[in-house]
């Protein structure tokens with residue numbers, strides 16, 4: 038037996054995205070497929086410290102990615118988490134209109150980026166590592182699921 042198993046494909050580091058609904062899946066194979074179906078979206082967002090920014094993004098619709106797992110019917114939000122643990126909590130209807138961007142203004146991104154129409158800057162998570170379906174109670178504050186909500190101190 039050799040140390041490395043040639044039958045196990047190596048995931049490109051920094052590119053895997055986990056999706057967690059009723060079950061958990063890796064999206065690496067989907068995102069790395071050369072013929073993955075993508076959309077173009079112009080999205081602008083407000084950074085509390087730097088002002089409004091606009092860019093053209095090319096990416097994979099979140100709705101297509103979510104199809105890979107069973108999303109529990111009680112789901113209210115998707116928690117979008119970066120590789121270094123930065124988190125935002127986005128209403129599921131809003132998140133399903135969004136995309137995991139692979140290019141910004143025609144330039145390839147090193148890591149997938151979450152965008153959605155009308156998203157607040159702090160919730161446009163860079164270097165996405167996981168999307169997790171959560172069910173919040175009506176009286177629950179989504180900022181408890183976030184590193185920093187759009188109302189708190191800006192991290193950039």
Ligand SMILES: Nc1nc2c(c(=O)[nH]1)N[C@H]1C(S)=C(S)[C@@H](COP(=O)(O)O)O[C@H]1N2
Pocket residue numbers: 083084085090119120123158159160161162163164191192193
């Ligand atoms: N992983 C991660 N994503 C992040 C942040 C961060 O600190 N870490 N900052 C957020 C904030 S506050 C803003 S305004 C935007 C800024 O994105 P830009 O530099 O591409 O305009 O990224 C958001 N996404």
Ligand SMILES: [Mo]
Pocket residue numbers: 083084085086087158159191192193
């Ligand atoms: Mo920001």
